[in-house]
Amino acid sequence: SAVISQKPSRDICQRGTSLTIQCQVDSQVTMMFWYRQQPGQSLTLIATANQGSEATYESGFVIDKFPISRPNLTFSTLTVSNMSPEDSSIYLCSVEFGTGNGYTFGSGTRLTVV
């Protein structure tokens, strides 16, 4: 399986600011996925990022709040915009290797908004 590097690993941010999370994969992948895990909760898919096209957002998530870039087949960023304390979560990127083979996750970004 591939190695996924995600950064920052954690951050404490002021409300109203934005944070960009980076995800780097050591091999080319078609789709990258961004999840959120709120404290004590399971993983919720935010969006799917394909290289060369707009990201596909899940219900309840919008591009203005969570803009995503996917400039090439090994890299993606997720920005959490105009943050509020409710955005305090762990954000995880993941990739799929082979259709239907499950996802591998990055180490996550623990975000605290104060």
Add this chain to the structure above:
Amino acid sequence: QKEVEQNSGPLSVPEGAIASLNCTYSDRGSQSFFWYRQYSGKSPELIMSIYSNGDKEDGRFTAQLNKASQYVSLLIRDSQPSDSATYLCAPWGTDKLIFGTGTRLQVFP
């Protein structure tokens, strides 16, 4: 109805016992099923996958799938304290993984 349902637990079992974790799902189009283990403060780790009805064994782990009943389970034999974690069920439909709420397993010595 939630897409993927799991008992949140905690499920407490003694060391050496069999832990049984269950999951039901609503999407009949789900084709593949995955079990992830997540230790506290860590990201999820894939431990089992199952694609067809029946049982699949891998070491101390056995995954069971019944598509007609929309039910998938994970058995952990000879449970160890190191198995204490949250176990997430994740059916895969056409293009994404949807995770259940997870079951917290505690294995006590």
